[in-house]
Amino acid sequence: MSNENATAIHQPAATRINLKDPLMFIAGFGLFFGMIGYTMGLPNMLSTIMGTAHDLLLNTAFFIMSLMVITGALSSLLVEYKVIALLEKVLAPFMGVLYNLPGRAALAGIMTFFSDNPAILSFAGDKNFARGFKPIQMASMANFGTSFGMGFVVVAFMSSLSLGTGESPAAATMIGLLAAIGGSIISTRLMQFFCRRDFIGQELSLDAIGSDSETEQQDGEKEEDSGLVRFMDAMLEGGKNGVQLGMSIIPGIVIITTLVFLLTMGAPEGGYSGGAYEGVGLLSGLGESFSGLFYILFGFQSPELIAFPLSTLGSTGASLSLVPPFIEKGIIGGNEIAVFTAISMCWSGFLCTHTGILDPLGFRKLAAKALLSHAIGGIAAGTIAHYLYLVL
Numbered sequence: 001m002s003n004e005n006a007t008a009i010h011q012p013a014a015t016r017i018n019l020k021d022p023l024m025f026i027a028g029f030g031l032f033f034g035m036i037g038y039t040m041g042l043p044n045m046l047s048t049i050m051g052t053a054h055d056l057l058l059n060t061a062f063f064i065m066s067l068m069v070i071t072g073a074l075s076s077l078l079v080e081y082k083v084i085a086l087l088e089k090v091l092a093p094f095m096g097v098l099y100n101l102p103g104r105a106a107l108a109g110i111m112t113f114f115s116d117n118p119a120i121l122s123f124a125g126d127k128n129f130a131r132g133f134k135p136i137q138m139a140s141m142a143n144f145g146t147s148f149g150m151g152f153v154v155v156a157f158m159s160s161l162s163l164g165t166g167e168s169p170a171a172a173t174m175i176g177l178l179a180a181i182g183g184s185i186i187s188t189r190l191m192q193f194f195c196r197r198d199f200i201g202q203e204l205s206l207d208a209i210g211s212d213s214e215t216e217q218q219d220g221e222k223e224e225d226s227g228l229v230r231f232m233d234a235m236l237e238g239g240k241n242g243v244q245l246g247m248s249i250i251p252g253i254v255i256i257t258t259l260v261f262l263l264t265m266g267a268p269e270g271g272y273s274g275g276a277y278e279g280v281g282l283l284s285g286l287g288e289s290f291s292g293l294f295y296i297l298f299g300f301q302s303p304e305l306i307a308f309p310l311s312t313l314g315s316t317g318a319s320l321s322l323v324p325p326f327i328e329k330g331i332i333g334g335n336e337i338a339v340f341t342a343i344s345m346c347w348s349g350f351l352c353t354h355t356g357i358l359d360p361l362g363f364r365k366l367a368a369k370a371l372l373s374h375a376i377g378g379i380a381a382g383t384i385a386h387y388l389y390l391v392l
Contacts, residue, residue: 048276180381183380266279290306
């Protein structure tokens with residue numbers, strides 16, 4: 001055997017390149033941006049991408065981050081001074097009737113409302129919290145918790161908007177919040193219905209679940225500090241968490257929203273100029289094909305509004321960044337704010353959350369049922385918001 005053949009046979013696997021992945025990526029990437037560049041012109045496409053991303057970063061991402069700093073500080077104060085615990089006591093009696101969940105599940109919903117979906121993971125991994133849950137109830141916690149992710153930020157953001165119609169965004173936002181609660185009930189109950197045969201005669205095993213006793217000990221130590229120190233520590237720590245959360249959503253806002261606008265918006269009247277927020281109108285064309293359905297469900301009168309629920313599936317921050325440009329175009333009013341609030345809370349990035357919650361508890365096989373239940377719940381939330389807005 002020659003030296004060349006011997007070298008080829010003993011070539012380390014790490015140096016071998018599988019051409020399938022890079023070739024598929026190059027082909028897909030080139031086809032996607034090639035079609036957009038062909039429609040807009042390559043210089044216009046690049047200028048639009050950079051201009052849209054820059055405007056989203058300066059005028060939307062930093063605005064949402066500032067809200068997260070403030071809401072993070074307030075959320076931390078509510079936890080520190082046991083307001084969250086009081087809310088849990090008030091809401092706990094309703095959990096069994098509405099969600100078929102133990103009363104302590106209310107705490108998980110409150111914490112995800114004041115923070116984000118990943119907060120549910122700390123409860124799913126807490127043995128003290130999980131004790132008393134049935135397996136089917138713990139599996140449905142993924143749907144329950146993710147129905148309220150970033151809810152406080154969404155409510156604060158929507159309420160702060162200025163609508164050209166003169167309507168009150170705060171009233172519409174409250175309607176959306178009520179509708180999101182309705183969507184969460186539908187999502188949680190559907191999950192339990194779909195999984196009823198998977199848990200017949202089973203009890204929840206707590207062996208693989210940890211305990212969060214360290215947090216309880218830290219809470220007891222904090223109460224020994226002086227009032228001013230407790231207040232300042234909680235406020236600053238919450239604000240710092242808000243900064244971290246705000247930083248984490250910037251890639252979603254800049255990348256996902258830029259692509260959504262590129263696929264949603266059309267050419268301006270004078271033709272493509274390379275300005276921000278231009279696009280090829282692909283999603284708006286899709287929305288126009290289903291305009292009758294979207295009008296019945298959500299009351300949408302513009303096909304471009306389909307971009308909001310689609311972007312919410314991946315990132316709530318990205319979906320929120322769509323709202324100010326829509327307001328400038330004059331295509332949304334109070335009804336859309338109510339629907340957007342409901343959908344953005346129910347669908348707050350749930351595509352990347354359910355598996356992460358179900359997997360540690362051994363329920364990963366139920367991810368498809370959880371996603372289907374939650375998809376229906378989000379659509380129901382938007383529909384409830386629309387018709388509540390019409391009635392109220």
